[in-house]
Amino acid sequence: MLVEDNPTDALLLLEKLREVSGTDFAPTHVKRLGDAMARLAKEEFDVVILDLGLPDSRGTDTLVRLRKHFPSLPVVVLTGLDDSGMGIKVLQLGAQDYLVKGQFPTPMLGRSLQYAIERHRSGLALTAQFRTIDDERRRIARDLHDSLGQELAALSLNLGWIKRSVSTLGKVAEDALDESLALVKRCSQEIRDFSYLLYPPMLDESGLAAALEWLIKGFTARSDIQVSLDVPNDLPRWSRDVETALYRISQECLNNAFKHSGSLTAQVRIVHEPSRLYLEVSDQGRGIHMRPAVDKLPRSGSGIIGMRERMWELGGSLDIDSDERGTTVRAILPLEEKPPKRRKESRPPRRSARRRRSPGADDLAA
Numbered sequence: 088m089l090v091e092d093n094p095t096d097a098l099l100l101l102e103k104l105r106e107v108s109g110t111d112f113a114p115t116h117v118k119r120l121g122d123a124m125a126r127l128a129k130e131e132f133d134v135v136i137l138d139l140g141l142p143d144s145r146g147t148d149t150l151v152r153l154r155k156h157f158p159s160l161p162v163v164v165l166t167g168l169d170d171s172g173m174g175i176k177v178l179q180l181g182a183q184d185y186l187v188k189g190q191f192p193t194p195m196l197g198r199s200l201q202y203a204i205e206r207h208r209s210g211l212a213l214t215a216q217f218r219t220i221d222d223e224r225r226r227i228a229r230d231l232h233d234s235l236g237q238e239l240a241a242l243s244l245n246l247g248w249i250k251r252s253v254s255t256l257g258k259v260a261e262d263a264l265d266e267s268l269a270l271v272k273r274c275s276q277e278i279r280d281f282s283y284l285l286y287p288p289m290l291d292e293s294g295l296a297a298a299l300e301w302l303i304k305g306f307t308a309r310s311d312i313q314v315s316l317d318v319p320n321d322l323p324r325w326s327r328d329v330e331t332a333l334y335r336i337s338q339e340c341l342n343n344a345f346k347h348s349g350s351l352t353a354q355v356r357i358v359h360e361p362s363r364l365y366l367e368v369s370d371q372g373r374g375i376h377m378r379p380a381v382d383k384l385p386r387s388g389s390g391i392i393g394m395r396e397r398m399w400e401l402g403g404s405l406d407i408d409s410d411e412r413g414t415t416v417r418a419i420l421p422l423e424e425k426p427p428k429r430r431k432e433s434r435p436p437r438r439s440a441r442r443r444r445s446p447g448a449d450d451l452a453a
């Protein structure tokens with residue numbers, strides 16, 4: 088689908104699309120964002136070519152609004168000649184690629200669209216993998232805690248009972264029994280820690296704030312980095328996908344601060360505004376080494392790519408600000424302008440179905 092209001096630009100692009108060889112693009116052309124959304128709600132499209140300046144929407148807001156409703160749709164943005172910084176901005180906001188108007192030959196257009204579709208498919212595969220990994224971690228954590236943990240607890244009770252009942256044990260046997268009791272206690276503790284690290288049960292039971300509190304307490308003890316946590320008191324519950332994503336992103340950012348930044352301090356902050364929910368993790372370390380000035384994007388390992396994919400899947404975005412004074416990662420989710428419903432009591436989490444529509448407040452709230 089081509090979303091472009093300028094008739095000359097549109098004509099030129101449609102012409103080029105016809106010339107793209109080896110593909111059978113059958114473009115639909117609309118002129119307004121509202122028309123694009125209406126068509127997208129009814130039909131499947133492989134990719135959208137989006138002009139940002141439309142009669143009913145201007146600038147990056149056009150992309151944000153489109154992605155908010157159709158997070159799992161690849162978008163290639165058309166930018167003007169004079170906005171050089173725009174390309175990077177739209178990539179950070181989840182566009183697959185950008186093309187500078189009047190500056191791309193036909194083969195480049197074809198490649199860009201094909202890459203956008205392919206990259207998007209691999210992104211979806213990655214998201215599916217995250218889902219599987221998250222589910223698997225949750226299952227292993229529960230199994231460890233519930234089966235092995237329970238059996239160790241029974242073993243500990245039995246040993247305690249033996250110790251109290253048998254008064255004629257020799258010194259050696261008594262020492263062995265004491266040692267066994269201590270061993271069982273240590274094993275139980277380790278299994279509990281391991282299971283919580285895999286998947287903290289409070290994430291489902293009490294929500295993001297409690298899980299972050301627990302994460303930071305353990306992280307501070309293990310790393311010697313002082314971390315502060317700032318979460319609104321009345322933060323509502325969100326869907327399991329959202330809470331898990333924000334928890335995993337906090338975990339990755341703190342691990343990055345520990346592994347790469349050299350910082351002695353870090354801050355985790357959740358901000359809930361009417362139009363967006365965001366998580367911000369900052370450190371005061373050496374900063375991320377950026378690739379050459381051409382694109383100013385950080386060199387991404389799987390951690391940064393994974394965080395970005397998690398946010399894109401939810402219709403959000405990931406911003407990274409980094410210089411030699413430190414790094415701030417911001418994971419942003421746009422919300423509908425309506426306060427989400429509160430969860431009255433904790434109840435078993437519900438797996439939110441895959442949606443084409445993006446999470447509005449009602450969708451995000453569990």
Ligand SMILES: Nc1ncnc2c1ncn2[C@@H]1O[C@H](COP(=O)(O)OP(=O)(O)O)[C@@H](O)[C@H]1O
Binds near residue numbers: 346
């Ligand atoms: N907080 C940080 N401070 C300094 N450098 C960072 C920070 N976070 C990430 N980096 C840099 O960005 C790279 C990519 O990070 P990431 O994608 O998480 O991969 P990984 O942690 O596996 O190396 C890191 O190798 C590191 O060089």
Ligand SMILES: [Mg+2]
Binds near residue numbers: 339342343390391
């Ligand atoms: Mg990492």
